[in-house]
Amino acid sequence: MKFKFKIASILAFILGLLSIIAGSKVLFEIDIKAYTVIKWLVIYNVVFGFISIITSYLIWSKHQLLKQAVLFILISHSSILLYLYFLNKSVASESIKAMLFRVGVWLIIFLLIINHKIKKP
Known part of the structure; x- marks a missing residue:
């Protein structure tokens, strides 16, 4: 049972770190994309x-x-994914794929921890 939390924690950490690195590179124009970048999304x-x-x-x-x-x-990423897919006409397919990946990873994390019994302090 403990390994589920370690796996979930490591997944969350890696995804967070990658998001910070990739997004910062775009924001500081170190990584110039060949498609339209939506700054608020970055x-x-x-x-x-x-x-x-x-x-x-x-x-x-x-x-x-x-x-x-x-x-x-999970809800935040899912909401953004739905917005990008259905309501935003200028979004790049790469942005939708990246958000779909995030939702997928966070769904896995959620499934790993869902049965955890919270101990009151």
Whole structure:
């Protein structure tokens, strides 16, 4: 059972770190994309990269707020994915694929931790 939390925590940390690195490179124009970049989406990804790293700690330490944090990220990413797919006409397919990947990873993380019994302090 403990390995599920370690796997979930490591996934959250890696995804968060990658989001920070990739997004920062785009924001600082180190990595110039050949497609239209939606700046608010890149900022969202960087911010949620930091939130993901914090959540990875919550998962690792089995903090009582870990389910809420994971659900918050999963719902946020899913909402953005739905917006990009259905409502935004200028979004690049790469952005949709990246958000779909994030939703998939966070769904796996959610499934890994869903049965955790929260211990009250």
